[in-house]
Every structure is written in structure tokens, then in C-alpha cells.
Amino acid sequence: MEELIKDIDILPAEDAQACEYKVTKEENTGRSKKLYIESYGCQMNFSDSEIVASIMKEHGFDTTSSFEKADVIFLNTCSIRDKAEQTVRKRLQQFNQVKINRPDLTIGVLGCMAERLKEKLLEEEQLVDVVVGPDAYRDLPHLVMAAEDGQKGVNTFLSREETYADISPVRLNSNGVSAFISIMRGCDNMCSFCVVPFTRGRERSRDPFSIVREAEALVAQGYKEVTLLGQNVDSYKWSPEENNKARLNKLDAPQTEIVNFANLLEMVAQVSPLLRVRFSTSHPKDITDEVLYTMKRYDNICKYIHLPVQSGNSRILELMNRTYDREWYLERVAKIREILGEECGISSDMIAGFCSETESEHLDTLSMMDMVEYDFSYMFYYSERPGTLAAKKYADDIPLETKKRRLQEIIEKQNQLSLKRNKMDIGKSQEILIEGTSKRSPDFLKGRNTANKVVIVPKGNLGIGQYVTVKITDCSSATLFGEVVG
Ligand code: SAH
Ligand code: SF4
Ligand code: F3S
Secondary structure, three states: OEEOOOOOOOOOOOOHHHHOEEEOOOOOOOOOEEEEEEEEOOHHHHHHHHHHHHHHHOOOEEEOOOHHHOOEEEEEEOOOOHHHHHHHHHHHHHHHHHHHHOOOOEEEEEHHHHHHHOHHHHHHOOOOOEEEOOOOHHHHHHHHHHHHOOOOEEEOOOOOOOOOOOOOOOOOOOOOOEEEEEOEEOOOOOOOOOOHHHHHOOOEEOOHHHHHHHHHHHHHOOOOEEEEEOOOHHHOEEOHHHHHHHHHOOOOOOOOOOEEHHHHHHHHHOOOOOOEEEEEOOOOOOOOHHHHHHHHHOOOEOOEEEOOOEOOOHHHHHHOOOOOOHHHHHHHHHHHHHHHOOOOEEEEEEEEOOOOOOHHHHHHHHHHHHHHOOOEEEEEEOOOOOOOHHHHHOOOOOOHHHHHHHHHHHHHHHHHHHHHHHHOOOOOEEEEEEEEEOOOOOOEEEEEOOOOOEEEEEOOOOOOOOEEEEEEEEEOOOOEEEEEOO
């Protein structure tokens, strides 16, 4: 895996998710053509690129890590904030320069920006050949072939059923230790600031048996960790009717009762005690005690919950259409602490300067942070997205300077809290899974503890993919440092 800008040793700065991207790794299986994919945005997008690579592999493409070698370049894009789209626009200009010298090159825009802008993208970016939304990736080989014959194409059909359950992803994002498994697609929540329901369509859950099979295959290949992905994993639901549909589609699904997220988590945890299970993202309105108790029952389900609050003020939460208030959120956190204890990592997403947010409402976000003591947060200032409920109903009336200042206060608060939480780990022994070499020095390895914190340890005789017990000796606000004790 080649990570260009992303560095998990460093805490996310302003709009970290927008400037983070990953490129495909080199794969030589003797196929005649080369595909280069650059992926922006969230883990769902990174996971989708693995599905895209798999579909293209079936049609004669190996992946490459250098776009100079590629016959086809795909940008898998994100629309979550304006800045994310601007980054992609700039990158397209660079690729267009390449295409001037190589007119046979096919350039495709995939993902959320493709879905949001559709045909308009072909008009605005003259050298783009194909525009394909997140539910239409099976159509890519055909569209690329047409583009090779000089015919541009768009497919932004959003499906109510597509989950790509039968496709084995090419593990582009993986270090051979941990892998993503998509368990659902789309989102029905309609948070007023958010473009995702428009770019990813209706929520649908993937057949649980295909999820378990994917986890089993990963274990057989030596993987040690899976992250179950969805915009709102707690609303995962697989019903017998859908099951019957899957049986008709020959997905080899046994008859079953309704499978909810807690059930699914348990099914995946039972695949192997040596397989760590993580998941993201949990929605505060939906996370149940049943999920928390399931986490508690299985040692191999990591004690870490990404529970984005967005704002600490109930009026703003209502305008955001998050469907919970401050009290509800705090009660959920109290329940997490009661069932899973202080050790459970909790992280969040925060939006500064949402429409009409007053100074005292902003202070509520800071006090919420103090009360929860997040280990980690992704922090943004509000960026109005065309077509969303907020864009239609509310004025984007907080001056940019104010948004940035409030964001800075949130970031500073988080840095203090991260340091405080990390210091609590000093002196403790923890099991970590070694994931790779530290970016700062080849003599050190990095792993993560159950709470999703990065731990740096001296290399010694340790290998990637190994579980070790370490004693935490020191920390910064972003990282723990440890020595191996077992
Ligand atoms: N499904 C997840 C969020 C996915 S988007 C959830 O509900 O928590 C990731 C994060 O981007 C969001 O949590 C939010 O903090 C941020 N975000 C989304 N839309 C945004 C916007 N218009 N402006 C700024 N940040 C936004
Ligand atoms: Fe967006 Fe809300 Fe869905 Fe998350 S839950 S993807 S913030 S609409
Ligand atoms: Fe971005 Fe789409 Fe993910 S908008 S955050 S890539 S779902």
C-alpha cells in the first residue's frame, strides 16, 4: 500500500479527510492493460476502489502505482466538502496535461462527485471520458471499451439493491494485516448538511453470509483484522425476505431470522479468535446496548467506537437533523462507559460554524468534548453542499473567519484531550497488532491497541501481523510509545 499524504501518526488537521488520498499498488498478474486508481474521501471509497479493481481485473487490467504506465486512470472522488471537490479538480487538470501527450489514455471520474455532477462533469472537464457513480461499477468495463473507441459515457444509476456482495475485492489498501469489508451501502438519514444520501443513494444491507465468507477468506490469507464499513452500521438489517431474494440469486444463503448489527458483529467475531473486528461509523441515535454487550462478550471485537457528535448543542443538532440531542448523546456515552469501561476508545466528528450557530452554542461543543473526553476527532468547518436540506433551508451565515477560529478552538481542545487520554495509558500493558514500519524510523514498528491508538515500539525481532503485549512508556497527543513485554 502506498500512502501519499495520509499519515496515521499525525492527528487530523483541518479538513484532513479532504486532502487524503491513496493510489493503487502495483500488481503484475500478466494482464495486458494497466489501471491506476486514486481514491479520495472516506473508507467506503477506498473499499469501493478495491471492488472496481476486481471488476477491471476480470476484464484484462492489472493495477499500477504510477499513472505514467496506465492505460486507464480513475479518480474515485469525494463530495463531502467543497475543498474535497476542489482537490479533485486540480488533480484532473494535471492528468489532462498527461492526456495531451497521450490521447489514447482513458480518464474516468468515479464516486460521489461523479454521482453529484453527472453529465455536467463531462461538459466542465473536457478530457474526462467516463463518469460513473458508486452503484454502477459493474458497467465500467463496457464504458471504458466504448471510451477507447472515442465514445464518452456516463452511468450514475443509483440502485436499491446493489451491494457487490459477490465480488472479491482486490486488496489495494491493505498491508496484508487489516482489510475493509463493506457491510452496507447508502444512507437514509438525511442529516441536513450532508451530501452522502444524494451521492450514495438509499441504504441497503449486504447479505451477512457473504460478509462472513469474506472474513473467512481473509483469515485464510493471513489477515488479522477486519473493519466493517457503513455510513451507519447500527442500522444494518438483513431480513428473511431479502435472504430469499439472495437465495434466488444463488448466493448460497441459509434460511435465517432477521440479522441486526449486533448479530452480524457476533457472526464475524466467531470467524476466528485471532481476527480483530472493528467497525465504523456508529450513529448515536442507533447504537444499541445489544451492540455494546456483544463488544464486551468478545475479546477480539476492538473496544473502540467512532461516534460522531457533530455539535454539542441541541438546537444545532436539531437543525442538522441528527435526531438526537445533547442529553441523548451523553446518555449513550455513559452507557458505553458503564458496559465497556474507561478503556474503550471514543472518537468523533465535529462541524464548526453550522448555519446560525451562536458563540454560546459553539461553547456547548467544547463542553461536550470535555465531558466525553474523546481520544481523537475529525474536525471540520461547515461547507455548504448544493442540494442538501441545509443549503435549501438555512443561510450559511457564519463568516469564514469565525468558522476557522471556532474550528481552531475545537482542534486545540481535542489535542489537550488526546494528550490527557493518552497519558492515562502510560504504565499499562496492552496488546497491540503490528501493522507496519513507523514512518519516522525503520528501527521502529507501529501497531494499534484495541482503542485504535497508534503505538510505536522498537523493531527487535517483531514481525508485521504479530500480536504483542507492550508496556506504554511515553506518549504525545497523537501516539503512544511502548516496550515489548510479551
Ligand atoms: N455517516 C457518518 C458521517 C460520514 S461524512 C456519520 O453520520 O457520522 C464524515 C464527516 O464529514 C461527518 O461526520 C461530518 O462531520 C463531516 N461533514 C459532512 N458534511 C459536511 C459539510 N457539509 N461540511 C463540513 N463537514 C461535513
Ligand atoms: Fe451523512 Fe448523516 Fe448519513 Fe452520516 S448519517 S452519511 S452524516 S446523512
Ligand atoms: Fe466523500 Fe462520498 Fe465518502 S462524499 S466521505 S466519498 S461517501
